[in-house]
Amino acid sequence: MAGYKPVAIQAYPVLGEKITQDTLYWNNYKTPVQIKEFGAVSKVDFSLQPPYNYAVTASSRIHIYGRYSQEPIKTFSRFKDTAYCATFRQDGKLLVAGSEDGGIQLFDISGRAPLRQFEGHTKAVHTVDFTADKYHVVSGADDYTVKLWDIPNSKEILTFKEHSDYVRCGCASKLNPDLFVTGSYDHTVKMFDARTNQSVISVEHGQPVESVLLFPSGGLLVSAGGRYIKVWDMLKGGQLLVSLKNHHKTVTCLCLSSSGQRLLSGSLDRKVKVYSTSSYKVVHSFDYAASILSLALAHEDETIVVGMTNGILSVKHRKSEAKKDSLPRRRRPAYRTFIKGKNYMKQQDDILINRPSKKHLELYDRDLKNFRISKALDRVLEPSCAIKTPEITVSIIKELNRRGVLANALAGRDEKEISRVLNFLIRNLSQPRFAPVLINAAEIIIDIYLPVIGQSPVVDKKFLLLQGLVEKEIDYQRELLETLGMMDMLFATMTSKESPSLLQHNASDGFLENKKIES
Amino acid sequence: MVEEESLRVVRCGGSELNFRRAVFSADSKYVFCVSGDFIKVYSTATEECVHILQGHRNLVTGIQLNPKNHLQLYSCSFDGMIKLWDYTDGILIKTFIVGCKLHALFTLDCAEDSVFVTINKEKPDVFQLVSVKLPKSSSQEVEAKELSFVLDYINQSPKCIAFGNEGEYVAAVRDFYLSVYFFKKKTTSRFTLSSSRNKKHAKNNFTCVACHPKEDCIATGHRDGKIRLWRNFDDEKKYTYTCLHWHHDLVMDLAFSVTEGSSLLSGGRESVLVEWREAAEKNKEFLPRLGATIEHISVSPAGDLFCTSHSDNKMIIIHRNLEASAVIQGLVKDRNIFTGLMIDPRTKALVLNGKPGHLQFYSLQSDKQLYNLDIIQQEYISDYGLIQIELTKAAFGCYGNWLATVEQRQEKETELELQMKLWTYNKKTQGFVLNTKVNMPHEDHITALCFCNAEKSENPTLVTTSKDGHFKVWILTDDSDIYKKAVGWTCDFVGSYHKYQATNCCFSEDGSLLAVSFEEIVTIWDSETWELKCTFCQRAGKIRHLCFGRLTCSKYLLGATENGILCCWNLLSCALEWSAKLNVRVMEPDPNSENIAAISQSSMGSDLFVFRPSEPRPLYIQKNISREEVQWGVFVPRDVPESFTSEAYQWLNRSQFYFLTKSQSLLTFSMQSPEEKLTPTSKQLLAEETLPTTPFYFILGKHRQQQQDDKLNEALENELVQLPLTENIPAISELLHTPAHVLPSASFLCSMFVNSLLLSKETKSAEEIPDDVSMEEEKESVDSDEENNFTEEVQDTNNTDLGKDIIHQLSKSEEKELRKFRKVDYSWITAP
Numbered sequence A: 001m002a003g004y005k006p007v008a009i010q011a012y013p014v015l016g017e018k019i020t021q022d023t024l025y026w027n028n029y030k031t032p033v034q035i036k037e038f039g040a041v042s043k044v045d046f047s048l049q050p051p052y053n054y055a056v057t058a059s060s061r062i063h064i065y066g067r068y069s070q071e072p073i074k075t076f077s078r079f080k081d082t083a084y085c086a087t088f089r090q091d092g093k094l095l096v097a098g099s100e101d102g103g104i105q106l107f108d109i110s111g112r113a114p115l116r117q118f119e120g121h122t123k124a125v126h127t128v129d130f131t132a133d134k135y136h137v138v139s140g141a142d143d144y145t146v147k148l149w150d151i152p153n154s155k156e157i158l159t160f161k162e163h164s165d166y167v168r169c170g171c172a173s174k175l176n177p178d179l180f181v182t183g184s185y186d187h188t189v190k191m192f193d194a195r196t197n198q199s200v201i202s203v204e205h206g207q208p209v210e211s212v213l214l215f216p217s218g219g220l221l222v223s224a225g226g227r228y229i230k231v232w233d234m235l236k237g238g239q240l241l242v243s244l245k246n247h248h249k250t251v252t253c254l255c256l257s258s259s260g261q262r263l264l265s266g267s268l269d270r271k272v273k274v275y276s277t278s279s280y281k282v283v284h285s286f287d288y289a290a291s292i293l294s295l296a297l298a299h300e301d302e303t304i305v306v307g308m309t310n311g312i313l314s315v316k317h318r319k320s321e322a323k324k325d326s327l328p329r330r331r332r333p334a335y336r337t338f339i340k341g342k343n344y345m346k347q348q349d350d351i352l353i354n355r356p357s358k359k360h361l362e363l364y365d366r367d368l369k370n371f372r373i374s375k376a377l378d379r380v381l382e383p384s385c386a387i388k389t390p391e392i393t394v395s396i397i398k399e400l401n402r403r404g405v406l407a408n409a410l411a412g413r414d415e416k417e418i419s420r421v422l423n424f425l426i427r428n429l430s431q432p433r434f435a436p437v438l439i440n441a442a443e444i445i446i447d448i449y450l451p452v453i454g455q456s457p458v459v460d461k462k463f464l465l466l467q468g469l470v471e472k473e474i475d476y477q478r479e480l481l482e483t484l485g486m487m488d489m490l491f492a493t494m495t496s497k498e499s500p501s502l503l504q505h506n507a508s509d510g511f512l513e514n515k516k517i518e519s
Numbered sequence B: 001m002v003e004e005e006s007l008r009v010v011r012c013g014g015s016e017l018n019f020r021r022a023v024f025s026a027d028s029k030y031v032f033c034v035s036g037d038f039i040k041v042y043s044t045a046t047e048e049c050v051h052i053l054q055g056h057r058n059l060v061t062g063i064q065l066n067p068k069n070h071l072q073l074y075s076c077s078f079d080g081m082i083k084l085w086d087y088t089d090g091i092l093i094k095t096f097i098v099g100c101k102l103h104a105l106f107t108l109d110c111a112e113d114s115v116f117v118t119i120n121k122e123k124p125d126v127f128q129l130v131s132v133k134l135p136k137s138s139s140q141e142v143e144a145k146e147l148s149f150v151l152d153y154i155n156q157s158p159k160c161i162a163f164g165n166e167g168e169y170v171a172a173v174r175d176f177y178l179s180v181y182f183f184k185k186k187t188t189s190r191f192t193l194s195s196s197r198n199k200k201h202a203k204n205n206f207t208c209v210a211c212h213p214k215e216d217c218i219a220t221g222h223r224d225g226k227i228r229l230w231r232n233f234d235d236e237k238k239y240t241y242t243c244l245h246w247h248h249d250l251v252m253d254l255a256f257s258v259t260e261g262s263s264l265l266s267g268g269r270e271s272v273l274v275e276w277r278e279a280a281e282k283n284k285e286f287l288p289r290l291g292a293t294i295e296h297i298s299v300s301p302a303g304d305l306f307c308t309s310h311s312d313n314k315m316i317i318i319h320r321n322l323e324a325s326a327v328i329q330g331l332v333k334d335r336n337i338f339t340g341l342m343i344d345p346r347t348k349a350l351v352l353n354g355k356p357g358h359l360q361f362y363s364l365q366s367d368k369q370l371y372n373l374d375i376i377q378q379e380y381i382s383d384y385g386l387i388q389i390e391l392t393k394a395a396f397g398c399y400g401n402w403l404a405t406v407e408q409r410q411e412k413e414t415e416l417e418l419q420m421k422l423w424t425y426n427k428k429t430q431g432f433v434l435n436t437k438v439n440m441p442h443e444d445h446i447t448a449l450c451f452c453n454a455e456k457s458e459n460p461t462l463v464t465t466s467k468d469g470h471f472k473v474w475i476l477t478d479d480s481d482i483y484k485k486a487v488g489w490t491c492d493f494v495g496s497y498h499k500y501q502a503t504n505c506c507f508s509e510d511g512s513l514l515a516v517s518f519e520e521i522v523t524i525w526d527s528e529t530w531e532l533k534c535t536f537c538q539r540a541g542k543i544r545h546l547c548f549g550r551l552t553c554s555k556y557l558l559g560a561t562e563n564g565i566l567c568c569w570n571l572l573s574c575a576l577e578w579s580a581k582l583n584v585r586v587m588e589p590d591p592n593s594e595n596i597a598a599i600s601q602s603s604m605g606s607d608l609f610v611f612r613p614s615e616p617r618p619l620y621i622q623k624n625i626s627r628e629e630v631q632w633g634v635f636v637p638r639d640v641p642e643s644f645t646s647e648a649y650q651w652l653n654r655s656q657f658y659f660l661t662k663s664q665s666l667l668t669f670s671m672q673s674p675e676e677k678l679t680p681t682s683k684q685l686l687a688e689e690t691l692p693t694t695p696f697y698f699i700l701g702k703h704r705q706q707q708q709d710d711k712l713n714e715a716l717e718n719e720l721v722q723l724p725l726t727e728n729i730p731a732i733s734e735l736l737h738t739p740a741h742v743l744p745s746a747s748f749l750c751s752m753f754v755n756s757l758l759l760s761k762e763t764k765s766a767e768e769i770p771d772d773v774s775m776e777e778e779k780e781s782v783d784s785d786e787e788n789n790f791t792e793e794v795q796d797t798n799n800t801d802l803g804k805d806i807i808h809q810l811s812k813s814e815e816k817e818l819r820k821f822r823k824v825d826y827s828w829i830t831a832p
Helices: A021-027 A335-339 A363-369 A373-381 A383-388 A390-402 A406-410 A415-428 A435-449 A457-493 A501-518 B647-652 B680-686 B695-700 B708-721 B730-737 B746-757 B761-771 B780-794 B800-808 B812-822
Strands: A033-036 A041-046 A054-058 A061-065 A074-076 A083-088 A094-099 A104-108 A114-118 A125-130 A136-141 A146-150 A155-160 A167-172 A179-184 A188-193 A198-204 A209-214 A220-225 A228-233 A239-244 A251-256 A262-267 A271-276 A282-287 A292-297 A303-308 A312-317 B008-012 B030-035 B038-043 B049-054 B060-066 B069-077 B081-086 B091-097 B104-106 B114-120 B127-133 B141-143 B147-154 B161-164 B169-174 B177-182 B187-192 B206-211 B218-222 B226-231 B240-245 B251-258 B262-268 B273-277 B284-287 B294-299 B305-310 B314-319 B324-329 B350-353 B358-363 B368-374 B390-397 B402-410 B416-426 B431-439 B446-451 B461-466 B470-478 B487-496 B502-507 B513-518 B521-526 B532-537 B543-548 B556-561 B565-570 B575-581 B584-589 B596-601 B606-612 B615-626 B630-637 B655-661 B666-670
Touching: A021 A271, A021 A282, A041 A083, A041 A303, A041 A312, A054 A083, A054 A303, A061 A083, A061 A094, A094 A125, A094 A136, A104 A136, A136 A167, A136 A179, A167 A209, A179 A209, A179 A220, A188 A209, A188 A220, A220 A251, A228 A251, A262 A292, A271 A292, A363 A373, A363 A390, A373 A383, A373 A390, A373 A406, A373 A415, A383 A390, A383 A415, A390 A406, A390 A415, A390 A435, A406 A435, A415 A435, A415 A457, B008 B615, B030 B060, B030 B305, B030 B314, B038 B060, B069 B104, B104 B161, B114 B147, B147 B169, B147 B177, B169 B206, B177 B206, B177 B218, B206 B251, B218 B251, B218 B262, B226 B251, B226 B262, B262 B294, B350 B390, B350 B630, B358 B390, B390 B446, B402 B446, B402 B461, B416 B446, B431 B487, B461 B502, B461 B513, B470 B502, B502 B543, B513 B543, B521 B543, B521 B556, B543 B584, B556 B584, B584 B630, B596 B630, B615 B647, B615 B655, B615 B666, B647 B655, B730 B746
Parallel strands: A041 A292, A083 A125, A125 A167, A209 A251, A251 A292, B060 B104, B091 B141, B161 B206, B251 B294, B446 B502
Antiparallel strands: A033 A312, A041 A054, A054 A061, A061 A074, A083 A094, A094 A104, A104 A114, A125 A136, A136 A146, A146 A155, A167 A179, A179 A188, A188 A198, A209 A220, A220 A228, A228 A239, A251 A262, A262 A271, A271 A282, A292 A303, A303 A312, B008 B666, B030 B038, B038 B049, B060 B069, B069 B081, B081 B091, B104 B114, B114 B127, B127 B147, B161 B169, B169 B177, B177 B187, B206 B218, B218 B226, B226 B240, B251 B262, B262 B273, B273 B284, B294 B305, B305 B314, B314 B324, B350 B358, B358 B368, B390 B402, B402 B416, B416 B431, B446 B461, B461 B470, B470 B487, B502 B513, B513 B521, B521 B532, B543 B556, B556 B565, B565 B575, B584 B596, B596 B606, B606 B615, B630 B655, B655 B666
16 A cells, blocks of 8 residues: 655755755865955966965065965065066966066066066066966067067067067967967957967957966867856867856956866856856856956865955865764774575576665654644644755745644644744744744634733743734735835836736735734 | 447446445455445455346345355345345346345344345334344245344334344444344443533534444444543443543544454544554554545455445555555545536547546446546545535547646635646646646636637637636747747737636637627637627527537537527528527537537436537427436547447437536436446456456456357357468467477567567458348358358367367357357458
8 A cells, every 4th residue: 555655845945046966066165265465466476286275465565375374374475566467387486477567577486586587578477477388488568569588597588469469368288389368458369389489369359358278188169258257168279169248347356166077266246157168057156355467276176266446365275074973973883784585696596676765754744643742733834944944944844734623733832832833933934935824823712812811921932022013914915015005106107017916916915914913 | 339228327437335334245356346236346445337137126225244144245235135146257146036125134043044124114204223034945036034133123224223242242333323133132222412402512423333342342333533432331320431532523434353452443534544443542553545435345354454435436456464455446526516518539438527626537338437646636525515626627639638627616606716727638648747737817707618620720729718707728839048949828819808707718610709698799700810790689598508519510600598498500691590489508519510408407307418509499309318417418429430320320420429417427328227237348358357357368368268158159259350270270270289398489480470460451351241231142152151260260279179069059049149249240441
């Protein structure tokens, strides 16, 4: 025969953000650590080598922070003017930075004075990067040029003068030592090949380009400028793959997650958005206090560092995996009980019969199955259930009402138990989704406990609280009705067909119900 | 077959199986139950109906095994006859005519040649138990007039009488009395419980009684749920009783089981079977959640099986260790039908409300419930007076891919719980799976829902109308994101018309128009843009039914109003075409033709009218199809079209019309008796029970040899199930005659064997020859030759000579019938 059917717990649509595996992943960070810098943080860069320190460029200084340190472990401050774009080499031993005066300085992480200085740009150098072979540096400057430098003899190898406006961003390919990409305020992104003396691919972004990013494979290029993020297929000669417009201010920085599956973008609208790189849909977004200028992710997405215009550096660390077995473990049966019969070979005529899978019932279901109604109600009124999942409590109350035993379950309670019920009512009565069930329960409680009212000050206080709540709700509904009347008047003057009748029904129903309970 | 008889209203869908206690055969292989005018014999192992014993002309009220011969069965009926049957062959042996209404039947081992029956003589409420002497006579029909009085003032129900301790006494209960009559002493003792005056004992009434078969012990059930065990009742002073109390509602039935220690079985409205071991309060076992109120309990003579009959027209065979082993389910009838009758487009099963919270899928062909679909999915609490969630509406859409259901529960005027569920058909699991659940789809009761079933519609659409004055259009939308693929239903459009209550909705055949009736007004909406196209108003009362014409009549819209007016509007001219005064209760369009059936209600009874929307004259009228009000009707497409040549009956060619009356009997129009309607395949399955029936047995078994007397029938069967003729296929004969050790491997032979079983083209053409009816005169001789060949082929015997012999001995009448069968119109084969 059919088994016991568990109580159907009414599922309500979750308002606001949908919970997906992405939201879970990206929400699993601790509260951010705020570090105050001297000026707007224009660049954050993580070293690719352990211990994954990061360089922060702000004003005329470059600070190197350890992953979990709040104080810089090292500072480079030998800049006469604003420094830009401090970038680690792949091996994490060298650091290069441009500056406002047109110079490029190369530092050893362990040293203090610059190892090399590349002079040649006439205006501010906003972007520098190491090429894949580690021996060259690419730079772009406000004098519209892009230069390639040789580190060992600190000489300029090549100069590209193809851009017609400031070059503000660039990125070298991780695979090919000769390829690099620069984006400029002339709305173009150009890919240069050091072997050919000229750009090989040029794409039109449409807005001044603020940031470019090459995928690890080198096949896809992402450019950000204006409100747009555009993805280009480089293997098809720079064909536009997708254009994203999810920010409502200029996008300033781009970053890939460690798996390469998610793309992050920061913008002046104070948001960081996370995109799936397969569907290019926004899967998550973060809010920050100020406009974002720079963004970086540590190895394995362990840390998110965001630099903002107000000089605040926000550092978020991933929560460590919670240690679950803090409770002393129950003694389990010995290992041999589990392997019992496992080595039995199936004979030819044997018929294998699997043990029927045992259906797991919730505790309240087990109580209901055995008609222990008060116990079931007690169980769902436990604070752990009543606060976290009020819908379960309400569903059980509804089920008891359906079985016609709600009054029996509510009767015969002492002061502590009844105040627990009343607490739950006070907390949830005004919620429209629970109201029909709970108003009925409240009526029953009032009927049952009317004769003993006045015996317990605690319970009386709760009743008064409930009364106040109901009165407030009635006032609220009345006001809503008035508003609705006004709106109806306005709508009547217009020819629009849309009528707010649905809203009206809700409001009037709630009003009637509340009136009833009052009486 | 083609002969035009008058059309009769035939009851179908079986009658209730739970009217009386079921009876087991001595070997527990069969279980018998009364079912309307018939007695049904079911196999306890396979749940299959083996025989239907028919012969009574009124409700059968009691059955008992013949104590002297366990292969025979006594039955009694309201028609005043006691009949003796051989149930293994389904043959009537003898009829005893008593002459007055018999209400119950009892047999006793020791009482030779007599049975006990309950009759009522003078007053309508006073019943007597009398013993009837059955005269020994060789004739088929015997008058049995020798009645001797046993007990007076007893209850009508057989549950209230029990014979105990190998027939030493009989106990009967009524109201507050327990009377015991001792056969040897010929005395009656009467025990009285404190009566209803006392409030505490207000529910002391006896409801049933059972006697221990070996000891002097009587168990009685009471209205307050108590069971009393009476002992020492041969002494009116010193009698004692003990109480067993578990049931909280009345005890419906009791039964003793006496193998390996005695135990008492009891059941009631809780739908829990309770077994009291050794008749002790603490020794009880339960079998809970049997689905519906237990009405009767019976125990097999060997004591290894129990059978409970339930109020939802179901019998459960329960093994002694309280494990249900088989369920025999008829059409569930004990509840109100809200959903109406529907046809599942996939299984062609009739779908309607079933068990509480379920939809039942009922096969009309095999008169058997296919399955129950749990819609409400909640634990059923069977307390009296509880307001249950009712399944009020259901509709199939998109060729059975979608099912929409509406459930509601209303405790008070303002508290309405409403839920709409949409189920999708899962091909993998072959069942419906819940897809979308909509809480409170409307503010008030939903009055109608319908799917758009047009072929071209790319997006499934559902329309619901409600008393809150709105109709809503629901469409299937893509709900998938990057994590999963999903579809779900969302509201697409909300329409209303001057705050009138929406009462009905209907899509036109091509799905381009939607008609929604708002009380007296019919509105037509464009299903593309949801614009109001036009309105019709006749001011003739609220619209009760609404439907579009089909096929050539698709330009008409029909509406039936509460004031008894049937209107037909022309959608091209937007004007009333015709109207008629007809108090329509049921209006159903035939999906396969233009015909529309309307059943009207008058003080005399219900009348059926079949008409086409294009002309106001009905094609067919049948007066007085039922004395009761007809609630629902439906057209069921036929698998095999009939070919009625008479004009009046042509509307039944493509579809059959079923309707349900207020007392929930399912009726249809037919010219055949229900027995003839059983399909040959099911008959064949019933053929023999003793041998295991494997597919090979059907192909190669001996049973056809044994049924040569029934050869004609056999031929028919074979023709229909199209079993090939094994004997004439060389491959098979070779296979069977070659010694096993020289045969190639079985895997090699398999494909050859299976291929040989396929129908060859020659037999097909042989079938098609007699299509031409005009040539029958000239070809008669040829025909008969062919016929001989044909039947001979069908003969599946090892000895073909024998087969031929028998064919030559065909009597004239048989030959005639054969020929008639050949003239059957096979034109439907060629029809697309």
